[in-house]
Amino acid sequence: MKHTISVLLQNKPGVLSRVTGLFSGRGFNIESLCVAETLDPGVSCLTLVTRGPDPIIEQITKQLHKLIDVIKVVDISESDYVEREMVLIRVKAESNTRAEVLRVIDIFRGKVVDVSPKSYAVEITGPQSKIQAVIDILKPIGIQEIVRTGTIAMARAKKF
Amino acid sequence: MKVTGAQAIVKCLEEQGVEVIFGFPGGVIIDLFDELEKSDITNVLVRHEQAAVHAADAYGRVKGDVGVALVTSGPGATNTVTGIASAYMDSIPIVVFTGQVPTALIGNDAFQEVDIIGITRPCTKHNYLVKDPKDLAETIREAFYIARTGRPGPVLIDLPKDVVISKANFTEPKPVKMQTYRPTYEPHPGQIAKASKEILKAKKPVIYAGGGVIASDSNEELTELATKLNIPVTMTLMGLGGFPGTHKLSMGMLGMHGTYFANMAVSKCDLLIAVGARFDDRVTGKLDEFAPHAKIIHIDIDPTSISKNVKVDIPIVADCKYALTAMNRWFDVQDDFNGKEYEEKLSPWLDDINDWKRKHPLGYVEEGDIIKPQFVVQKLHELTKGDAIISTEVGQNQMWAAQFYHFNKPRHFLTSGGLGVMGYGFPAAIGAQMAAPDKTVIDVAGDGSIQMNIQELATARQYKCPVKVAILNNGFLGMVRQWQELFYDKRYAGTDLEVSPDFVALAQAYGAVGLRATKVSEVVPVIKEALATDNTVFMDFVIAREEGVYPMVPAGKATTEMLLT
Numbered sequence: 001m002k003h004t005i006s007v008l009l010q011n012k013p014g015v016l017s018r019v020t021g022l023f024s025g026r027g028f029n030i031e032s033l034c035v036a037e038t039l040d041p042g043v044s045c046l047t048l049v050t051r052g053p054d055p056i057i058e059q060i061t062k063q064l065h066k067l068i069d070v071i072k073v074v075d076i077s078e079s080d081y082v083e084r085e086m087v088l089i090r091v092k093a094e095s096n097t098r099a100e101v102l103r104v105i106d107i108f109r110g111k112v113v114d115v116s117p118k119s120y121a122v123e124i125t126g127p128q129s130k131i132q133a134v135i136d137i138l139k140p141i142g143i144q145e146i147v148r149t150g151t152i153a154m155a156r157a158k159k160f
Numbered sequence: 161m162k163v164t165g166a167q168a169i170v171k172c173l174e175e176q177g178v179e180v181i182f183g184f185p186g187g188v189i190i191d192l193f194d195e196l197e198k199s200d201i202t203n204v205l206v207r208h209e210q211a212a213v214h215a216a217d218a219y220g221r222v223k224g225d226v227g228v229a230l231v232t233s234g235p236g237a238t239n240t241v242t243g244i245a246s247a248y249m250d251s252i253p254i255v256v257f258t259g260q261v262p263t264a265l266i267g268n269d270a271f272q273e274v275d276i277i278g279i280t281r282p283c284t285k286h287n288y289l290v291k292d293p294k295d296l297a298e299t300i301r302e303a304f305y306i307a308r309t310g311r312p313g314p315v316l317i318d319l320p321k322d323v324v325i326s327k328a329n330f331t332e333p334k335p336v337k338m339q340t341y342r343p344t345y346e347p348h349p350g351q352i353a354k355a356s357k358e359i360l361k362a363k364k365p366v367i368y369a370g371g372g373v374i375a376s377d378s379n380e381e382l383t384e385l386a387t388k389l390n391i392p393v394t395m396t397l398m399g400l401g402g403f404p405g406t407h408k409l410s411m412g413m414l415g416m417h418g419t420y421f422a423n424m425a426v427s428k429c430d431l432l433i434a435v436g437a438r439f440d441d442r443v444t445g446k447l448d449e450f451a452p453h454a455k456i457i458h459i460d461i462d463p464t465s466i467s468k469n470v471k472v473d474i475p476i477v478a479d480c481k482y483a484l485t486a487m488n489r490w491f492d493v494q495d496d497f498n499g500k501e502y503e504e505k506l507s508p509w510l511d512d513i514n515d516w517k518r519k520h521p522l523g524y525v526e527e528g529d530i531i532k533p534q535f536v537v538q539k540l541h542e543l544t545k546g547d548a549i550i551s552t553e554v555g556q557n558q559m560w561a562a563q564f565y566h567f568n569k570p571r572h573f574l575t576s577g578g579l580g581v582m583g584y585g586f587p588a589a590i591g592a593q594m595a596a597p598d599k600t601v602i603d604v605a606g607d608g609s610i611q612m613n614i615q616e617l618a619t620a621r622q623y624k625c626p627v628k629v630a631i632l633n634n635g636f637l638g639m640v641r642q643w644q645e646l647f648y649d650k651r652y653a654g655t656d657l658e659v660s661p662d663f664v665a666l667a668q669a670y671g672a673v674g675l676r677a678t679k680v681s682e683v684v685p686v687i688k689e690a691l692a693t694d695n696t697v698f699m700d701f702v703i704a705r706e707e708g709v710y711p712m713v714p715a716g717k718a719t720t721e722m723l724l725t
């Protein structure tokens with residue numbers, strides 16, 4: 001099962017290696033990892049996507065919590081949440097495919113962020129499923145380079 | 161008030177009540193040794209930094225407080241890693257100070273620079289690089305707090321040279337409060353009631369006690385619970401002494417070299433009450449056949465220990481002392497709880513256990529004049545009236561000590577349990593002797609292990625530690641040889657210690673006393689003479705070369721699949 005875990009950390013040197021070291025040392029897997037400051041510059045938020053059976057996920061959250069620099073650990077995939085990832089794709093765009101690329105990008109509400117005579121660089125944001133769909137469609141046209149941010153996620157606010 | 165970093169560190173050590181540290185100096189840390197010399201704190205100058213950490217570990221265990229080690233940068237720091245990893249596995253509170261190159265040079269591959277923070281990250285509870293002298297005091301206070309609270313463990317503080325020599329304001333002590341670290345001490349009352357009711361229902365309960373009982377000083381509470389209800393108790397290697405080993409409810413140690421009756425009891429019990437233990441593979445053997453019929457109650461202060469290896473039915477996250485106290489009080493106020501009745505209900509179960517005890521007690525076969533190691537440990541027990549502090553090396557010697565020295569008190573058995581470090585026992589004995597000068601301290605050693613920190617003879621002599629080392633000399637890396645005998649067709653690859661020093665002469669070369677016993681009749685006189693000697697003593701017991709440790713559960717097998725001879 002895929003789990004998206006959100007971790008609040010003290011923003012200090014070495015804290016990220018405590019987290020990644022924990023994963024490599026205990027053989028837990030990391031599918032993606034994304035970290036940046038929160039409103040409080042002393043605190044960073046790390047979003048981590050991992051996969052594993054329930055007992056392993058339980059160990060992961062407990063072990064993360066045990067790190068002294070960790071403030072809070074939430075498995076946000078346990079409740080309703082929104083997730084987003086951004087991808088930059090450089091796709092081949094020659095005279096015969098330029099129009100088609102633009103059409104595809106438009107359907108996915110993407111943006112062209114860089115143009116050259118033979119390629120477009122495009123930016124697309126969305127949940128992982130959407131990113132995967134764009135990639136699948138652009139692949140036959142010719143993807144030259146791809147950079148993904150990894151997932152960030154936020155629990156939905158309670159609706160009452 | 162402005163003070164130098166070194167002064168701040170010494171003030172903080174005094175604040176923490178530190179009286180003894182174990183250290184070894186070097187270029188970047190001279191200033192701190194200089195400052196320590198002016199204080200009342202004793203620095204025990206070891207002969208290898210690994211020994212400093214093991215000694216600090218044992219000192220802390222015996223005192224029930226935090227042990228402290230102090231070393232220089234680079235090789236001094238890397239030499240501490242084994243000791244730190246051992247303390248981490250065994251949840252022993254220590255604080256290790258390492259020197260570091262000046263902050264301006266960090267990252268430049270400076271002379272004797274090493275990223276000890278990176279190296280020890282996975283084997284410390286926490287570690288710190290102090291970059292600003294004004295943070296020193298608070299960091300040290302936090303380090304001691306983290307080391308001794310919750311599930312205890314090692315904390316390392318890396319001290320760049322400029323931080324040690326420059327001046328900063330000394331902040332006065334205030335209670336440590338950490339936003340991100342708040343261990344749970346108090347058990348959930350609902351869980352206590354649930355567990356206690358489950359105990360009342362059980363017909364075949366077993367208590368499985370680990371090092372957490374020692375760490376939390378809850379041996380009395382454990383004894384109260386076990387005797388109130390007449391529940392048999394087995395202990396892990398780290399838990400020995402947590403319940404009196406000579407008590408009729410004690411089944412001794414369980415696991416790979418546990419007693420037949422403890423392993424049988426665990427495999428047949430209907431309720432397993434784990435107290436401060438972590439279901440280590442040396443205890444459980446094959447996981448799916450460990451306590452297969454039992455509901456499991458697990459008390460532990462570390463939530464990650466719970467349901468890590470074995471699914472637990474009733475988890476209780478708490479300090480063992482608090483949880484056991486709460487359980488004892490729960491039974492005290494039950495109007496309908498009748499101890500006698502409960503005892504009667506358990507009597508068929510206790511009969512089963514006594515049958516197993518009678519059928520396969522711990523034992524060994526005598527062989528004429530040849531000294532059996534078990535006999536040596538039995539005599540050590542007898543002649544010290546079971547009151548000595550025993551440290552061990554690792555291997556067969558360690559298991560024989562665990563099996564045949566029946567520990568009645570906590571903090572009397574010092575061993576590297578989780579990491580299994582050969583070379584732990586001798587420096588640990590020195591640390592223990594520094595903590596308890598009036599106690600008899602004995603390192604039960606192997607001829608292989610003792611050579612891993614044998615240089616500490618000098619330390620023992622310099623600080624007048626009259627520790628006794630009982631070398632069970634089989635001429636082999638015996639435990640490995642035993643595996644080769646059983647599982648590798650007796651191919652003794654790399655385990656025959658063809659050359660060893662003359663341990664008697666070696667001891668004498670350091671000004672210590674060396675004694676040797678080569679036949680059974682010499683064992684008691686040698687022990688008596690050693691115990692009567694106010695000096696460090698090496699006792700070289702030349703024992704049966706190919707004696708094995710039994711029972712034995714082969715690795716990965718169910719704990720009922722014991723080899724008995």
Ligand SMILES: Cc1ncc(C[n+]2csc(CCOP(=O)(O)OP(=O)(O)O)c2C)c(N)n1
Binds near residue numbers: 554555
């Ligand atoms: C530092 C270290 N290296 C290797 C081992 C693996 N090992 C475990 S027991 C053992 C044999 C120990 O020999 P000895 O000290 O003579 O004890 P004996 O088993 O003979 O009593 C070895 C090599 C270890 N535990 N620690």
Ligand SMILES: [Mg+2]
Binds near residue numbers: 633635637
């Ligand atoms: Mg040996």
